Structure formats: C-alpha cells, structure tokens
Amino acid sequence: MARSLATADDATTEILGEGDFVQLIDPDGTRVPNPRFDPWVEDVTDEQLVDLLEDMVVIRRIDTEATALQRQGELGLWPPLLGQEAAQIGSARALRSDDFIFPSYRENGVAYCRGVDYGDLLRIWRGQAHGGWDPHSINMAIPAVIIGAQSLHAVGYAMGIKREGDDTVAIAYFGDGATSQGDVNEAMVFAASFHVPVVFFCQNNQWAISEPVALQAKKHISDRSPGFGIPSLRVDGNDVLAVMAATRIATDRARSGEGPTFIEAVTYRMGPHTTSDDPTRYRTADEVAEWAAKDPISRLERLLESRGALSDEVRTRVDAKADAVAAELRNAVITMPEPAALSVFDHVYAEQNPWIERQRAQYAAYLESVEGGE
Amino acid sequence: MARSLATADDATTEILGEGDFVQLIDPDGTRVPNPRFDPWVEDVTDEQLVDLLEDMVVIRRIDTEATALQRQGELGLWPPLLGQEAAQIGSARALRSDDFIFPSYRENGVAYCRGVDYGDLLRIWRGQAHGGWDPHSINMAIPAVIIGAQSLHAVGYAMGIKREGDDTVAIAYFGDGATSQGDVNEAMVFAASFHVPVVFFCQNNQWAISEPVALQAKKHISDRSPGFGIPSLRVDGNDVLAVMAATRIATDRARSGEGPTFIEAVTYRMGPHTTSDDPTRYRTADEVAEWAAKDPISRLERLLESRGALSDEVRTRVDAKADAVAAELRNAVITMPEPAALSVFDHVYAEQNPWIERQRAQYAAYLESVEGGE
Amino acid sequence: MTSTVTEAAVAADTATTTLTLSKAINSGLRRALADDDRVVIMGEDVGTLGGVFRVTDGLQAEFGKDRVIDTPLAESGIIGTAVGLAYRGYRPVCEIQFDGFIYPGFDQIVAQVAKLHYRSGGTVSMPITIRVPFGGGIGAVEHHSESPEGYFTHTSGLRVVSCSNPQDAHTMIRQAIASDDPVLFFEPKRRYWTKGDVTENLTNALPLHRARVAREGTDVTLVTYGPLVMTALDAASAAADEGVSIEVIDLRSLSPLDMDTVTASVRKTGRVVITHEAQLNGGVGAELAASITERCFHWLEAAPARVTGFDTPYPPAALEEHFLPDLDRMLDAVDRVMGRENSLSGWSE
Amino acid sequence: MTSTVTEAAVAADTATTTLTLSKAINSGLRRALADDDRVVIMGEDVGTLGGVFRVTDGLQAEFGKDRVIDTPLAESGIIGTAVGLAYRGYRPVCEIQFDGFIYPGFDQIVAQVAKLHYRSGGTVSMPITIRVPFGGGIGAVEHHSESPEGYFTHTSGLRVVSCSNPQDAHTMIRQAIASDDPVLFFEPKRRYWTKGDVTENLTNALPLHRARVAREGTDVTLVTYGPLVMTALDAASAAADEGVSIEVIDLRSLSPLDMDTVTASVRKTGRVVITHEAQLNGGVGAELAASITERCFHWLEAAPARVTGFDTPYPPAALEEHFLPDLDRMLDAVDRVMGRENSLSGWSE
C-alpha cells in the first residue's frame, strides 16, 4: 500500500473531504473516491465488505439484546453503542490480533471483534465483575470507566512495545468528552515525547451525557493533537471503510516507527448515554432524525446492493448470525452463576496479605455464625 | 492602536519573524521593524524604555542580592530569574494594576512591578510563610509551587470577570515544563469553552530543572494552544519590547471580549533552577554562553545607546535605584521578626474550628509545661 | 452582593413541605443561589440535565447559564476554576458526579482548596462547597459506590460533612455554602429518594459542626453518618426488641468531629460501635475509635468496635450486600461490645 | 527475562559497605535493574540529573535511557504510563519528586494502580513501585515536607512501606520492586544522609510486611516508622536514663500493619505511644490506636497516646520544629501513658 499522510506540520485539512472529514461511502451508499485513502482499502473485497456488514449487524443486535436484558432486569446497566457500529468495527477490524486495545466502557463492539466470551462481555453489566475478561487472552484491557485514564495506559504499553522493538500497536479508545481530561492531554505529551506506536481513537459521538461536544472543544477534536506533534485524521465515523482506512494508516505508521496518530471518528450516539439516561432532556428529535439518515449500516447495505453483492441469501445468513449471537448472549447472561460471598476478598492483592486474610476469616466466621444461628 | 492578530484558524507562523519568533530588538540592540507588532509599542518613548531598563536592572539586582542572602544563610532557597528579566518586565508592565496575576514561584520580577513589599517578597524564601503578601492588595495571587495549578485559577478568575462584564484580565504565568501538566491543558479547554479574558504567559526558559524543553514538547509550545481554539504568539522573551507588545495584544483581545490568548516567551534561565541546583550536571557552558550573548539588558542598553538615550546620568540613576532596592531588601530580610510558635495554628480555617482550637490549646499547655519545667 | 430577602422568601421560610432528600438539597441550592449572587453551581451535566440525580434540576432555567454552569469533562478543571472564582469573591458549589470521580480533582482539593487560606496567611478564603453523591447500595458499576470521605477528613483545612435526612440535607447544604471554609459535602446517594418534612427556616438549626443524637439509649452508643444512619436506627429498634438500648449518633460533621457529643454518650453507655461504608483501614472510624479511647478510656467497658466496608476495593454489585454494613453486622458488633455471644466469640488473634 | 546472577553479583552479595540511606536505595535500584530487565525507572529528573536527591545517580549512564527514563513533567502521566508498562509485563519504579507532588497522580494510583488487580479478577497485576521522598525537617518550601502516607494506607490494594535506615532502605526497595503488588515506598528524606552498614545479601532479610523491634523495653511501647525511628530511639535512650524502659517498634510496613509484632509488644508493656509526622486526624496512628485497642483492650493500662503533626497544613520552615514530633513531645506522651506528670495533666476536655 502507498503510504502518505499529513504530518503534524501539514494542515490536517489537507486530506479532509467535503464534509470536513474523509468519507469513502456517503449516506446514500455511494463510494466516494479519495486518492489518499483509497489505496488503504483497495484490497477490501465485496466479501469482506459483507463481513463488515455482518459485524455491524451483529453488534447492533448485541446492543439491542443487552438493552432488552437490562429492561428485563437481567443486567444492571448497559451503555448502548447504537449508531457507532462503523467506528467500532472499522477500527477493530483494521487491527492485528496482537495489537493491544485500551477501551472505555462503550467498546463492546470492539470486544466482540476480539472474540470475547459473551458471558465475559456481560458479566460487568450484570454487576458480577468489574472487568469480565482476561486482558491477556484477547489483547484488550478491561474497560475504563474513569474518563480518559486508559489513554495513558495505552501510551505506557506502547513505550514497552517500542523498547522491545516489536511491531505491535497499542490503541486507546475514548470519547469526545474525554478529550477535556488532563490525562488524555498528558497521554499526547508522553506519546509525542517518546514517539511511541500508539493510536488515539476518539469516537466523537457528539455528546458526553448531556453535554454537547461544543462545550468540550471549540475546534475540531482532530485539530488538537497536531499541536502536540501528533498528526491526526478526521473521518466519517459512520463510514466503516473510511474508519478502516484511517486505522490502517495509523497502525502502519506506528509499526514503521513513525509514532503516534490521532483519529477522530465523527459519529453519533443514537441511544441514551446508558440505559439510565433520558436523552430527550437535552437533545431534539430532529437532531436524532438527522443522524438516523446517516446510519452506518444502511449505507453499507446500499453500497453492497448497488454492487449486487447483497443477495437474499447473504441477508439471511447475516440475520441468522445475529440471531444466534443474541441467543448465545442471552443464554450466557441468564445462566451466569452468582459469585461466592467470600470472593469479595479475592484478588485485592496478588500476594498473600495477612490484613485482608484476617478480614476474610472474620467475615467467614460471621457468615457461619449467621447461618449457624438461623 | 491598530488591532490585528492571527486567530486560532490562521497559522501562528504568519506573524512570526526570522528567528521563529517575533523580535523587535535584536541582540545587538537594533530595532527590528514588524508591521503587526510595531503599532502596539509605538507609544513607548525613550524615557519609558529607560524605565523598562531600570526595572530589568533592579530585578536582576534583586535576584543577585537574594542569591547572596541565600548563600549567607539568610534565605532557605531562591529561584533565580536571571536571564528572564525582559519576559517578566515586558509582560508585567503591559498589565493594568487591576489585572490579576497568577504566578509560579519564579515571577519575583513581576511581583516587584506590583509594588510588593520586600519583606513580603522574601518572607517565603526565608521560610517564614507560604505566601508572603495579601493577593488582594497587589492583585497578584501567592506563588504556585505545584506546577501548572495556577493556570486553572486564572481561568476561573476570568470566568468571574466575564460574568461581571468587567474589562480586567487574568494572567497565568508558568514555565515550559508546566505545559505537560494536565492542569495547563484543562485550563486551555475551560478558557476556550467559556471564552474568558485570560492570558496564558509561558516563559519557555528551555529547562525544567534538568529536563530540556524538547522532552516536554515536540513542536513549539505556542503551537499547542491553537488546537484548543486559543490563538498564540511566540516572541523573543529576551526582548522587552516584543514581550510588551504581545502582552498588550493579548490583554486588548481579552478586554474586547475576544477571549484567551497564549504567549510563549522564548528565553533562558541563566542561573540554576534554584539555589539548590547544580546546572553543570545537565547543560554545557557553551549553551549558557550562547544565551549570554542574547542578554535582555545589554540589548536594551545598546538600543538606548544607539539613540543617545543612555547618558551617564541615567546609568548612575539606574544603578543607584538598584543599590537602594538591594539595601532595602537586605534590611527587610535581616530585620524580619520570627513568627510566634502558636501561629502554626493560625488560618487553618477562616471560621472557628473546635478541633484545631483544642490542638492549639494542648500545644500551648505543652509549651508552658516545657518552659515551666526548664 | 447579597439580595434582600423578599416577602415570598419569608413566606417560604415558615412553610413545611415533604421532600425527598435530593429535592431538599435542590431547594437548599435554590435558596443559596437566590440569597447570594456570588453563589455559582458548576459541574458536569448540572445545567441542562439538572445532574444525573436531578439534584440541580431546574436551577439553570431559573438562575441562568452563568450561575449554573455545565463545565467541560474534567474534575481538576472544575475545582481549579472554582479556586479562581473564589479568589474573585465567588462561592462556588462544585458537583462531582460520583464519588469515584473525585480523584482527578484531588490535587486541586488537597493542595489548593484546603490549604490556600493557610498558605496565604489568612488573606484569601476558599468558601467552596464540593458536593459528592457517595456510597453504595444502588447496584452500580465500579467507581460509582465509593466512600472517599476519609481522604478528606485526613486533609487539614477542609470541613467534611454528610447528611442523612431531608431536613439536614437542606439545612446543611445552605450552611456549607455559607461557610467561609471549604466544605466537602457527602450526599448519601441511596437515600436520595427518602422523604421527610423540610422547613426552610434555619433559625433554630444545629450548627454545621455539631452531631445529633438521633435516638437516645443507655447500653451502647452506635456512631455513624450519611446512608447508615437509617440502618443504625433500624438496628436500634431491633435491639430494643431484645432489650438492648442503643443510642444512635448521627455525626453530620466528619471534620471537625463533634467529640463533645460523642464523648458524652460513650461516657454514659461505656460501649461504642462505629459504623461506616468506607474501608476500615484508616477510615473515619479509626479516628473515632482512637479519639474516643483517648477521651473515655476509664469509662469504656469494651474496646470500641468498628463495622465497616472491607479493606477491598468496592466490589461488583452482586457482592455489595457483603461489603456494606447492615443491621445484622451492626448487632453482631453490639453483642461484641456487650460481651455477649457474637461472630468473633472464641476468635483467636 | 531475569538475567542470571553473575559471579560479580555473588561477590557483591557477601560484602558489607557503609552507605548513606540514599546510596543504599541507589544500590538497591541498581541491583533490581541488573537482576530483572523488566524493571524500569521513570520520573522527573531521574536520568541525566540522577534525581534531585541523587537517589538514581549513575543509573541512566549504566542502564540506558530506555531503562531509566526522564519523563515529561506530569505525575498522572508518569503513573498512568507505568500502568500501561505493567500491562505489558514491566515492573516500573516511579519517582515522585517530593511528597506534595503526588496528588496530580492520585487518580491513577487510587483508581488504577491500587484496583486493577481486583478489577480484572486477578488477571492483571500491577507490580509498580512508587518512590516518594517524604516528611519534613529539612527547612524546605511548601509542598516539600508532607507525609501523605495515610491517603495510601486508606486505599485498598496498595502496600505502603517506609524505611528508617540504610540496610532496610536497600533491602526494602528490592523487595518492593520484586513484589507483585503495587508498593508506595516512602523515603525519609531528612535521613538520606544517615550512614550505616549495608549488605546486598538478603537471604535472612525480614519480609517486607514485617515490623522490627528496634529496641527492646518493658514499660512502654513506642511505635513509629521512617524519619522518626531515629528520634524514637533517642527518646528511648533518654528515658532509660530516667529509669523508663521503652520498646521501640519500627513498623516498616504501614499497610499491611504487622499487628502481631505490635500486639505482642503492647501486651507486654501495657502502654503505647504512637508517633508520626503526618497529621493526627485519620493518620496511620489512628488506625494503630484503634487496632491496638481492639486487640489489647484488657492489657492496656492507659489509652494509646499519639504524638503527631498537627491538623494544620505543613507549616513554613520557621515553624516546623513545632509541627514535628520531637524527643521531648514523645517523652511527654510517655509520661502521660505512665500516669506521670505531663503537659496534659490537669487538662479538662
């Protein structure tokens, strides 16, 4: 693939398209040519586009199913990714399996791409664990709820990669709101200073709970990093191909020793912030409708249709896959065993710790006395 | 005065001169014309230039005297400003007396411009107080030792100014190292978001203790703020006129409701970080010599000489002033009364607090018992 | 800048209404905003949304965007700009959205808010109130159920308070805002929906630094605050059925501690159980146990007992019932200090 | 990745040299770097300069810039990137330049470093050591003399230790780095220049979680750690001259506390004085007093006494002699627990 990218010294805008960002598939499903981005996805076949479609349909289905499970009381909370499918699939599918991901709480679609066990995925949201999976088994850290904290972790991880001369990449996912946090800015300082193989992937979904992105940033979020010495890309985050291309550009730079890259994927959170949120309090139905017209899934369907690559058989297969995943997911949730009482003391420390062992023993004695007394 | 400035959307470089920054007086004392900056200092007469010279000579003398007092054991510590006279005087003299200053520990020259009492100035460094002066009496906060913290204070203060529709300005002083701190970056986020009358004044003196500025920033420090939506100016910090012009541009923008501005004053710390530091461990004599040739005071002297404005009488007057200040300073230090033992409990709280009063009473009883017993 | 008290406000003062604890704070904030235009509210989602718990509901609409300020998403930024506002004469009320999100603002709280009055030799004051919904019991995800108050009671220069009922919530938020010292105001989030009578007339209100005897008793003193006051009162009722008379103290102020009230009770009962949700190690209970022992050593029949969260991070929701002190664990400790059979009977160190 | 022990290292192991406390840490760091190439040192000015106290002197020259890393000036960044390095299998040793600068990194320490092992169900470990020169007595400006250890002992998931002499300094830094748990390592900065014999042979070293009886005695137990151990030993000598036998305990580990050692001593003496520089309210002394009372109630002849810094911010240098516990204040408290005349005799609450 050809390699070309605006450096920090160029204006980012040089490679931006019409809508102030790079778009390869427009909302009508038309393929928009882009000489700088096209080489990065020219290898993507129609079959692979169908796979991306399937991924997006599946994670939307995961989202719907999890939301339903929450409404039914099977989950305590769920942070929907509805609307952000292209941003998550386009980026996650551009990664190598040995690249290491540092997500926020909303990257459940990314976790799906990593082959996470469904029970592990939902254990958190059922209130049974803080982190559901073993990060080393899928090369993906447990979710970060403290906004922005994971960006520094990704940079530190990348410092390790660089020291070893390895060609893997660390990627941090975070939202538009997170860019206001000191940590995300310090992460850019460290990443630039040590010139490490890290990708900052910001899903600008326009909202941080009730706060619009304009409260966090007066310019495009992608305008921030160049001043730190980190080139940025601004892409249509509802365009799976543009996102994939950007992520490939960024990871390729990282692997080639060219240092960090910042990607702003412009998208929209179609649902509430979490199942506890009521977005009608802070945004209009019109705004939501406007973004619905830019849906990432429909545009890819239209593109595939226009190419005659979306047969009924394909549709059926994709739906069947989504149905199957949803069923597995539900099953994993409702059959999940409750954690044992004394596991509350597990893993506070990696080594033996007399203080905590004493508390465990005392509580065990208490539980016994209660059971004994009942 | 004409008002013109690169907005955040322009490239900052547009208004930069040869040396990658704006310079109005070169090291040889030659006045370098600059069509965008000149209007901002065209009112400065030779007499006023002499006043600026006097200020710089005086604060250098304060610095020398304080260093001597430290060596003699009269002060515990001193953070020299040697080499940064133009940055401090040029900015401080551009401010109105009702503008509010949030300094770091090194802005002792700025405090001098505010008419600080010499005892108040040195009380901190003698170990008798954390903050020597009443901020409200000179419109200058006590020094911030926690790197970068004061930048947020300035923004908050400016939020208050804006709410009241007042035309004063808040200004935060900090170093190049401070730009790596989350707080300074959050300050830019808040300042841009609320569009408040604040000036960020960064003295890039090339070093943060032993760390060169290149470790903190891969690009010019002034390249950082535009991405936040804050226009920046990069000036020769050893050029008192360029610094004054930049500060006037920035404060004028603030007063006119045009929001925050970031100034990078490129200068050099000629002395150690503090009197405890040994800079020979981390920088070369050559580097120091190179910067000595750019001395802010000599270049202004040369300019005045070339204009015939530096008579022997003026020189004598300036030296006499510096001598007088040094004498006052020394006297203030050595006659400073020791704080009373029980004052350790003063001002923990503004209101009566039974917990602390009890401790005070107990310690008073203890002191009495010790004295009684001795 | 204080506006004159209007007749409507006087009328409101004499009325008593039934409010939830969150609405009682809301009405206290409204009064503070109305009474003093140097008061500003700031935080994430406090404006348009009215806060994730709706504690600031309606206030931006009523007082405007420059009094009730939605800030960028950065806690150090919130606290740090509040410091600047205080320098300018304001009385900022900052909301930290959840307990676990206070740590990014920790430096500004500990090094600036807490210390600036002292650091400036008394020339600058920091009348900043920092509201923190805290504690567990609502089945939340991680970082949403913590009890960080111990970090702040260990910080000189701060006042730390926690309310347990709607009237105190209303009274104390107004007193906190009126205080010239910085106050960490811990709101027991699982009690936000508890209802109670509230009057806006504070003429006879207890000062902010005073504890309250929530129930009188003679055998054992049970000291607590915030969310567990209700649980402690339930425990006292249950104990009464078994013939044990428990005096319940609602501390209200965690710093300074009202040791006069605590000491008087313990000297009367000779036995004390201290309970809070926060971790045991170095928690408020440690200071209480130490201070009580110092002041009441010769009155104590047994060592002060503590019933607290474990020295683990706050666990996942499925396990929080174990972590959180409940009525049974409190009564087990009461048995302990009474010298009766309890879970630690026969326990060897 | 552990390198094999070379013969030179074995030789070094058996030798004993006289070192200052700071050099003893330096030699411990050197050993840790040599023994395990996953160990990296990071912080402000730790490389070229060798740290403002020269504790890392020479290490960058010896091990290179990718093992001893000068970082940008940002504490959250230092700790946060250390977390990422730990995710990748490293054992980072972070230096916080002075006690008062740890707070900008507080969130990463409390929410990430301390909790990640728990949060990840034990799948991720955080073998991070955070070195903090702490405490007063050196006449420094503000934020340079604090004792923040109590914030960390109150944080579940962290280990907290402090050394008092060169041998422990050397031993404990190596043990801390070798620990799979995160360790806050508090270095008594005013004792950096104290000299003592140091061997690199740790075969018989006390485990990191164990306290040490620094001097045996029978009348009163004096518990302390870090900079005050030396003062406590001086106090014990002075008391011995007056016929009072003081047992001095050097805690070494502040979390977990070695209550077995403390309890054994207090049960023997029946009297205990606890002393530290940190503020009283909610300090390590509060937990000690509470835990001692819980475990030794029937052995105690008097309430545990605490001699600590005041509940003020750390004062200006001119006043620090008052703030800091000294020999006389310790002995005054000894008199108190002995029931003898002391400054609080006749004190009414």
Ligand SMILES: Cc1ncc(C[n+]2csc(CCOP(=O)(O)OP(=O)(O)O)c2C)c(N)n1
């Ligand atoms: C430090 C911190 N402060 C506040 C919160 C509460 N909070 C959770 S999500 C959120 C908004 C995040 O917005 P954004 O970064 O845009 O991500 P999005 O939720 O839109 O994916 C906030 C304020 C938090 N989790 N952590």
Ligand SMILES: Cc1ncc(C[n+]2csc(CCOP(=O)(O)OP(=O)(O)O)c2C)c(N)n1
């Ligand atoms: C939060 C914090 N971390 C570390 C320090 C220690 N420290 C004091 S000054 C300094 C360097 C500051 O460099 P810079 O910002 O460039 O200002 P300068 O000293 O050059 O004026 C450091 C690291 C501190 N004071 N505060």
Ligand SMILES: [Mg+2]
């Ligand atoms: Mg968002």
Ligand SMILES: [Mg+2]
């Ligand atoms: Mg500097």
